[in-house]
Amino acid sequence: MRNNSTVRLAKLAMMAAISCVLVLLIRIPFTPLPFLVYDPADIPIYITTFAMGPGAGVILTLVVSFIQAFVLGGDGVYGFLMHVLATAVFAVVAGFMYKHKKTKKEAVIALISGLVVMVAVMCVANIFITPMFMGTPREAVIELLPLIALFNVLKGGINGIVTFVVYKRISGFLHRGI
Numbered sequence: 001m002r003n004n005s006t007v008r009l010a011k012l013a014m015m016a017a018i019s020c021v022l023v024l025l026i027r028i029p030f031t032p033l034p035f036l037v038y039d040p041a042d043i044p045i046y047i048t049t050f051a052m053g054p055g056a057g058v059i060l061t062l063v064v065s066f067i068q069a070f071v072l073g074g075d076g077v078y079g080f081l082m083h084v085l086a087t088a089v090f091a092v093v094a095g096f097m098y099k100h101k102k103t104k105k106e107a108v109i110a111l112i113s114g115l116v117v118m119v120a121v122m123c124v125a126n127i128f129i130t131p132m133f134m135g136t137p138r139e140a141v142i143e144l145l146p147l148i149a150l151f152n153v154l155k156g157g158i159n160g161i162v163t164f165v166v167y168k169r170i171s172g173f174l175h176r177g178i
Contacts, residue, residue: 008052011048012048015060019044023041023072026038030154032150040159042087042155045087045091046160046163047171049098050163051167051171054099057088061087062088069083078130086121089114089117090115094110094111094160107167108164111160111161111164114160115153118152118156119152119153122149123149
């Protein structure tokens, strides 16, 4: 039993490390709003969620978000909060849906559902949280919502597609020894 916990923890740590390396290697500014930056750091989190469940995805999200926000030069509390909201919501929705029926069709439905809920949550979060941390008037944030939503669709969509494509290749390793 203890060995399984150690193996699980080691695999979570490895996936966190991969996520942090990805955020350091790949950062693409979203041209219409250059303060929004695409990175593939959520892919290992989504893969872990599918392999180990939504709880593991949320734990990994918290760890990776903390490291990104406070160690790797991210946006501090604001970046931490927004990343946790976006990634955890996606992971929880997709993870719970996929957990009960592990088929390719269900994976697609789960990833799309996670994306839709994440985009909705991030629109609301930006309306209320961004003005508090960025000093931007709420009206200005509301005007930018179509672009913010587009960014979240693109980021979540790309990360979801890559997760779908690579998950089966990596899942065997994540399931082994647990």
